[in-house]
Amino acid sequence: MPTTPALDAVLAQVDQGLDASLERLFHLLRIRSISTDPAYAEDCRKAADWIAGELNALGFAASARPTPGHPVVVAHGPEQPGPHVLFYAHYDVQPVDPLELWHTDPFDPQIREKDGRKIIVARGASDDKGQMLTFIEACRAWKQATGALPIRISMMLEGEEESGGKNLPPFMRDNAAELKADIALVCDTDMWDRTTPSITTMLRGLVADEIEITAADKDLHSGMFGNAARNPNQVLAEIIASLRAPDGSVTLPGFYEDVAEIPAEVKAQWDGLGFDEAKFLGQVGLSQPAGESKRSVLEMLWARPTCEINGMIGGYTGDGFKTVIPSKARAKISFRLVSGMDPQKIRAAFRAHVEAMLPPDCTVKFTPHGGSPAITVPADGEFLARALQGLSDEWGKPAVITGSGGSIPVAGDFKSILGLDTLLIGFAHVDDQIHSPNEKYDLESFHRGIRSWVRVLAALAA
Structure with missing residues (x-):
């Protein structure tokens, strides 16, 4: 999709403001929002209040809403033409044990070098504070460069994803009318590889x-x-x-x-991903697939x-x-x-x-x-096609549709409670060591993740 003067200005703002974006990310990473440990309840509240304050400063109507557990941050942007999106992420993090395996304080974010790449190291860098801020910083760049968001945006940012999230479904049911939108966006997933963006459309x-x-x-x-x-x-x-x-x-x-069998065009795309079954199993000391015979490993993991x-x-x-x-x-x-x-x-x-x-x-x-239940986004959906185009424009190669062998309950809740399909778009990598010591997020993932969301929002507004 060709750029416009407005889009070019927003992308330039992202690049110029990267250092300030990193400062905000580091501030959030320093907050010890460990949701499963009651000792950190006040830190979770602090994180929620900080996020709500940042969103209010961007022109959202935002507040940290109480639940029986940790707050849910809800924010609504101004009315705009085009689709209305509901963005979800979570600000809580996993405990840091075993602490002795961390190279530095897990709540003192550092930029380091790894295999010639710059990485951000801290608890929550990838899961999910860094991912969450890629979207918020994209909204900031739109506001700073053009004075407005390109479409109507609401956000629901959770504080208990890492401790079961039991209070989110009743919160969604109680506030279903307020949370009504056209599509849900989630940033809590991986890219296909370091240079290929992806949208996860199937969750088991x-x-x-x-x-x-x-x-x-x-x-x-x-x-x-x-x-x-x-x-x-x-x-x-x-x-x-x-x-x-x-x-x-x-x-x-x-x-x-x-x-049901997966559509032929989806299977053909998966076959073209170059997935190495032997390498996938070999990395954990195995050699033979153990599931249904005559099925590929990707089929076993994503569609069976x-x-x-x-x-x-x-x-x-x-x-x-x-x-x-x-x-x-x-x-x-x-x-x-x-x-x-x-x-x-x-x-x-x-x-x-x-x-x-x-x-x-x-x-x-x-x-x-x-x-x-499992979740599947229709492969011919208009929102999916536009988002894929936005990602492809940023990364210079076609974005791919992937599945996931795991389960993300909130995507099911979006469908069953709010009637929304979900686009799962993330910029993490499989080596980010989420939930483990020395969790990291590539600096490129953060920077180009912001740029990617800028383009996706532009594509959704087109």
Whole structure:
């Protein structure tokens, strides 16, 4: 898309104001907004108030709204022609443990060199303060260069994403009318590679269940009761083994009946990404894909549902040996879902499968651990096409559409509560070490992320 004098002026403002943008980012990074630790509640409030103050100074009507947990910052820009977007990010961060592995104070941001690149090192640099400020600084550049935002912009910035985010869905339901918009924008994802921007349009959903199988009313001596007594470990192992067929598919009845094949054009684009399956598995010491046969690894990760055993507990697991038949055995099992699958339907199918395999003298207890549907943005959507064009213009090569094997619950909440599709646009890299010591964000990601949002907003306004 050709630039205009206004767009050129805004991009020049981004470049000229980069040092000031970094100063603001460093100020925010110094605030210890660790949401999961009550000791940092005041820091979370401080971060929310600072963000609200910055947005008010840019002409937004912004405030830090109370919740039973940490505040949600809500901001509304002036009425403008064109679409109305709702931008989401989070200002809270993960704890910094183990502190001894950090090279410097995690809340004293530093610019360092890594492999010839400049990087910003601090907790929250990538996840998600740096990403969040790419959008806010893009809005600032529009205001400074032209005196106005190009479209109507609202923001909802959360303070509990890293601690479960349980207060955000009720907040969204209580304020649904105020949060109404045409499309949601989220900056909390990666680029495809260091030079290729991407928009994530597919997120898998999640169902997690814990099962506890009980046989005898106490642990038993295996010499006195072996053979005669039912062993919950064996029962659990048989149930778990039954969940996958030899070809890697999941065996639950009806598991795939709501699963659609990805469009041919999307599959063709994925095939053209140059994804190295051997390298992907080799980096973690593996060599063979273990999912459905005749599916590519990207299909397995992005477009196919799965069943995984996340934990198994039963009997004596300490040092040495204890000849015991346990009374109980537990497992934590999760299913990643794709678009069209109903989390409750899958949970019910799993529980029915377990109960059908339960032998005499055994009982089962189920404990749910959350469930959310998958999200898919239509590949032919107008907003998606415009955003892809804006990103392509900035990076000088076509932006790509990607999926994600993970789940971002807020995208599901946007759809189920507000009826909004979500464009997930981020500038992080896989080596940013989020949640780990020495978290970083490339300086280029921050700088060109701001420029990218400037162009995306211009494209949405076109």
